[in-house]
Structures are given as structure tokens and as C-alpha cells.
Amino acid sequence: MTALATHPASMAAPAAQRTRRFTAWRRFAAPLAILVLWQILASAGLISARTMSSPITIAHSFYTLTVSGELLHHLLVSLARVGVGLAIGVSAGVVFALIAGLSKAGEDTVDSTLQMVRTLPHLALVPLFILWFGIGEVPKIALIALGAAFPIYLNLFSGIRGVDTKILEAAKTLGLSRIELITHVILPGALPSALVGLRYSLGVAWLSLVVAEQINASSGIGYLVMTARDFLRTDIIFVGLIIYAVLGLLADQLVRALERRVLVWRPSFVKD
Amino acid sequence: MADLLAASRPVVDIKGLVRSFGGPNILDRLDLRIGAGDFVALLGRSGSGKSTLLRTLAGLDPVTEGDVAVPSERAVVFQEPRLLPWKRVWRNVTLGLREANAKEKALAALAEVGLKHRVDAWPLTLSGGEAQRTALARALVRHPQLLLLDEPFAALDALTRLKMQGLVGDLWRVHRPAVLLVTHDVDEALLLADRAVVLDQGRIAADVAIDLERPRRHADPRFIALRQRLLGELGVDEEGHEQQPGRRSQPAASPSAHPGDRAPRGVLQPATAA
Ligand SMILES: Nc1ncnc2c1ncn2[C@@H]1O[C@H](COP(=O)(O)OP(=O)(O)OP(=O)(O)O)[C@@H](O)[C@H]1O
Numbered sequence: 160m161t162a163l164a165t166h167p168a169s170m171a172a173p174a175a176q177r178t179r180r181f182t183a184w185r186r187f188a189a190p191l192a193i194l195v196l197w198q199i200l201a202s203a204g205l206i207s208a209r210t211m212s213s214p215i216t217i218a219h220s221f222y223t224l225t226v227s228g229e230l231l232h233h234l235l236v237s238l239a240r241v242g243v244g245l246a247i248g249v250s251a252g253v254v255f256a257l258i259a260g261l262s263k264a265g266e267d268t269v270d271s272t273l274q275m276v277r278t279l280p281h282l283a284l285v286p287l288f289i290l291w292f293g294i295g296e297v298p299k300i301a302l303i304a305l306g307a308a309f310p311i312y313l314n315l316f317s318g319i320r321g322v323d324t325k326i327l328e329a330a331k332t333l334g335l336s337r338i339e340l341i342t343h344v345i346l347p348g349a350l351p352s353a354l355v356g357l358r359y360s361l362g363v364a365w366l367s368l369v370v371a372e373q374i375n376a377s378s379g380i381g382y383l384v385m386t387a388r389d390f391l392r393t394d395i396i397f398v399g400l401i402i403y404a405v406l407g408l409l410a411d412q413l414v415r416a417l418e419r420r421v422l423v424w425r426p427s428f429v430k431d
Numbered sequence: 432m433a434d435l436l437a438a439s440r441p442v443v444d445i446k447g448l449v450r451s452f453g454g455p456n457i458l459d460r461l462d463l464r465i466g467a468g469d470f471v472a473l474l475g476r477s478g479s480g481k482s483t484l485l486r487t488l489a490g491l492d493p494v495t496e497g498d499v500a501v502p503s504e505r506a507v508v509f510q511e512p513r514l515l516p517w518k519r520v521w522r523n524v525t526l527g528l529r530e531a532n533a534k535e536k537a538l539a540a541l542a543e544v545g546l547k548h549r550v551d552a553w554p555l556t557l558s559g560g561e562a563q564r565t566a567l568a569r570a571l572v573r574h575p576q577l578l579l580l581d582e583p584f585a586a587l588d589a590l591t592r593l594k595m596q597g598l599v600g601d602l603w604r605v606h607r608p609a610v611l612l613v614t615h616d617v618d619e620a621l622l623l624a625d626r627a628v629v630l631d632q633g634r635i636a637a638d639v640a641i642d643l644e645r646p647r648r649h650a651d652p653r654f655i656a657l658r659q660r661l662l663g664e665l666g667v668d669e670e671g672h673e674q675q676p677g678r679r680s681q682p683a684a685s686p687s688a689h690p691g692d693r694a695p696r697g698v699l700q701p702a703t704a705a
């Protein structure tokens with residue numbers, strides 16, 4: 160690598176390109192090898208289908224579930240749960256963070272309470288939620304919302320409080336009103352932290368979904384997995400796991416893309 | 432105090448200002464007047480309360496004791512540019528500006544400080560000097576009657592600092608705000624200001640008129656004499672040694688009735704060539 164870097168510019172370009180392609184390929188090599196090995200062991204009958212289906216069986220199940228429309232149906236149900244739960248949780252987190260972050264009185268009333276609730280692992284509330292809300296959609300969404308509210312709350316709150324006082328002071332000398340200070344200085348300054356919070360919220364929402372869908376669901380990816388368990392269909396369980404993983408990854412990418420858009424001013428994103 | 436220079440229409444009028452942060456008084460019955468369009472340099476030891484005084488004039492620090500009259504059109508440039516990183520350069524300049532064609536005015540101000548080509552840049556991509564010029568444009572665009580500068584060039588390299596000093600001098604001649612420039616640099620004060628005041632023991636301990644015609648030259652014998660005089664007031668000689676340790680603890684007993692003709696205290700070293 161270092162030897163390549165010292166080549167004259169005319170030669171460096173294609174060489175560097177080749178190196179990059181090679182490293183990109185290399186990153187996929189190991190997982191691919193594992194997959195092939197897995198398939199070989201499964202075909203040779205060394206791994207029983209009950210423990211772990213072969214990659215080809217999983218791909219086939221994925222295909223049949225997709226064409227029958229079953230997968231899409233369950234996927235949409237799960238997405239709706241996460242979507243609604245996140246919307247409620249993140250909105251609540253943002254509102255509370257604004258109240259606590261922007262006023263001392265707000266901090267005294269909201270922050271201490273939320274800090275206390277926060278110490279409770281929210282997944283431990285499942286039994287209580289079932290008693291309160293039954294076994295329909297409500298406890299599932301409530302669990303997701305509760306879990307998602309805290310990361311965004313904590314990060315936005317500390318982001319608001321962490322806004323550079325020097326910049327705030329300079330803005331005050333420019334004659335900005337309280338509202339203008341909030342919209343032009345405090346909130347944009349807190350945005351990077353808020354986005355970190357959002358990413359954590361998404362992660363927690365996802366986790367909550369997995370747990371929530373195991374309480375007596377009649378649809379959703381979790382339901383698919385639970386019924387597959389009853390029929391010893393490891394292939395379908397794997398399909399569900401893969402869906403969870405891919406969606407989690409996509410959600411994270413979404414926030415990253417959002418970051419690149421709204422934090423264009425940051426040195427790491429600035430390219431002018 | 433007989434601030435003869437500020438006798439006409441003062442824009443800043445401070446009487447008996449007292450400020451403490453719980454401990455001893457940082458500003459102790461301080462009096463200061465600045466006339467319209469006057470360029471005043473504020474010197475003083477580190478920790479003598481220069482920034483505190485400037486912040487009070489900027490309205491960032493409450494006045495609990497004493498009277499402070501300042502114009503409402505005032506602007507501040509701090510040692511750091513303090514730009515909002517999430518707003519493009521020109522938007523930083525228009526921030527808080529409640530006029531129609533604010534953008535045009537911002538662009539004009541930026542052109543004046545030589546930043547026409549960077550109006551759309553993000554502040555974090557600016558060099559230190561460019562960022563400080565943006566801060567200067569942001570102050571200028573408000574047409575302040577009083578421009579408060581708190582060591583605005585301290586963080587810049589020597590060459591950029593020289594250019595910035597020239598720029599501030601030019602801008603002052605064109606726009607004629609009253610300026611209060613906090614600085615540690617006696618030469619900077621002598622290059623730019625009409626008057627240098629020294630803050631010590633919470634009061635204006637010396638008030639020195641700098642009646643040299645502009646542009647000023649370091650080699651001018653009167654410049655050298657004034658430098659020695661100011662260094663004397665600050666209690667250091669030309670080589671940076673502290674003089675007469677006892678002097679600092681004396682209260683500023685007789686605050687120069689005639690600032691022009693008081694002899695500098697302390698033995699001065701012969702002037703080294705500038
Ligand atoms: N917010 C504050 N709380 C407590 N003490 C303060 C505060 N601001 C300033 N001081 C104290 O007041 C004194 C004067 O500070 P100030 O910043 O005005 O000094 P300065 O003359 O500007 O010094 P420098 O030349 O180093 O900038 C210092 O002793 C400082 O510690």
C-alpha cells in the first residue's frame with residue numbers, strides 16, 4: 160500500500176483503483192466463504208435442517224414468502240408499528256427535551272422525573288403493559304414509543320445545554336430576540352446531538368419491536384418467526400432475522416443520509 | 432475627570448461603575464467618557480477587568496452600581512470570530528438585521544473587508560483572518576455608533592494582524608464609529624487610537640492623548656516617546672520587566688487631572704529601535 164502511494168501520479172490512478180476494488184472484494188470474501196462452507200456442510204448432511212437451514216433453503220423460503228405476498232404483508236405490519244411507535248416516542252422526547260432544555264423551570268419539573276424513569280429498563284414493563292393495554296397493538300406501540308423517547312430526549316437536552324455560550328453571547332449582541340436565539344442558534348447548535356439521539360432511538364425502537372412482536376402477535380415479522388418456531392422452520396426464522404438486520408441497517412443509513420443533508424456545514428461534510 | 436477630548440457629545444458616559452464577581456471589586460467606581468467618533472484604546476494588565484468593562488458596554492453584563500450610558504447602535508468583535516457555523520458567511524452578517532435589502536448590505540460589508548469571494552462559504556472553512564474579517568463585517572453592517580473590539584487581532588499571525596489593523600483603521604476613517612479597542616499591544620494602540628486609557632485597580636489610571644497625524648510610523652520619535660510613556664503606565668519597561676513592584680498596589684490616587692503633562696513614573700530604559 161505505501162509502495163503504491165509513492166508511485167508517480169500517472170501510474171498511481173489505475174493502481175489505486177485496482178487496490179480499492181481488491182479491498183472491496185476482500186471485505187466480502189470472508190462472509191462469502193462462510194456461506195459456501197455452510198452450504199457444503201448442510202448439503203453433506205453435517206448440519207441438521209432443524210438446527211440451521213442451508214443458505215439455499217433460506218433463499219428459497221425467502222422467494223416463496225415474497226411471491227405469496229406473505230412477507231410483504233408482515234413487513235408492512237412491522238414497519239407500521241415501528242413507524243407509529245417512533246413517531247410518538249420521538250415527538251414526546253423532542254417536546255420534553257425542548258421544555259427541559261429551554262427553561263430552568265422546565266428542567267426542574269421534566270428532567271428529574273425522566274431521569275428517574277430512565278433508569279428502568281423499558282422492556283421490563285412488558286407484563287405491566289399487557290395488563291394495562293391488553294394484547295393488541297397498543298402495548299406493542301407503547302413499548303416502542305417508550306423506548307425510543309429516551310435517547311432522543313437525553314441527546315437533544317444535552318445538545319441544547321451544550322450550545323457554545325460564546326456564540327450565544329455574540330448572537331445576543333446582534334440583537335436577536337429570544338425566539339430568534341432559539342431558532343437560529345440554540346436548535347441548530349443542538350442538531351448534531353439530536354441526530355445522534357435519533358440514531359439511538361431507531362436502534363431501541365427496533366429492539367423493542369422484536370420484543371413486542373413476541374407478545375401474542377397475529378401478524379408482523381415477529382409473528383412469522385414465532386409461528387415458524389412452532390413448525391420447526393428454521394429457514395423462515397432466518398428469513399425473519401435477515402429482515403430485522405437489513406431494516407435496522409437501512410434505518411441507520413437513512414439517518415446518516417439525513418445527517419449529511421442537514422449538517423452540510425460540518426467540516427467532515429464540507430467539500431467546497 | 433477632565434476628558435477634554437470627550438467633552439463634546441459623548442457616546443459613552445460611565446460614572447461610578449462598580450462590578451465584582453463576589454470578591455474584590457474588578458471595576459471600582461470607574462469613570463469613562465468616549466466622544467462620538469473617537470478611537471480609544473483600552474490597555475491594562477491581564478485580569479484588570481478590560482473584558483468586563485467591554486462586556487458591560489456591550490450589554491452582556493448587568494450594571495448593578497453606577498451609571499452607564501451607551502448608544503443602542505453598538506457592535507462587538509471578540510477575540511474569536513464567534514460565527515454561527517451552520518449559517519453561510521453572508522447569513523452570519525445579516526443575522527439580526529431588521530432592514531429590507533439586508534443581503535445587499537451584507538454583501539457590501541463583506542466586499543469592504545475583502546471577502547467578496549467567500550460570501551457563500553461555510554464559516555468552518557474560513558481561515559482565521561477571514562473569519563475575523565467576517566466578524567468585522569457583521570459588526571460594520573449595523574452602522575454602530577460604538578464599536579467594541581476585544582483583542583480582535585490577538586489570535587492572528589503577525590502579518591495578518593498588521594493587515595487587519597490597517598483594515599480597521601480604514602474602516603474607522605470611512606464610517607467613523609466611536610471605537611473602544613481592548614489590546615495588550617501598545618504599538619497597536621499607538622497605530623490606531625486617538626487616546627489610550629489604562630485600566631488599573633478598577634479605575635482608569637491613565638488617559639493618554641495620542642495626537643500624532645496618521646499614518647503613523649514606528650520610527651517617529653514622538654511615537655517612541657509615547658510608547659515609553661504607555662509602557663511606563665503599564666508598569667513594564669521596554670524589555671518586559673516589571674518595574675517598581677510597589678507601584679501596582681497603590682490605588683490610582685490622583686487620576687491624572689491633566690493626562691497630557693504627567694511625567695511617567697518609573698525609570699525607563701532607553702528606547703530600542705522599533
Ligand atoms: N464571570 C466571571 N465570574 C467570576 N470572575 C470573573 C468573571 N469574569 C471575569 N472574572 C474575573 O474578573 C477579573 C477581570 O477579568 P477580565 O476578563 O475583565 O480581565 P481582562 O482585563 O480582560 O484580562 P485579559 O487581558 O487577560 O483578557 C479576572 O480576575 C477574572 O477572573
Ligand SMILES: [Mg+2]
Pocket residue numbers: 481482483
Ligand atoms: Mg479580556
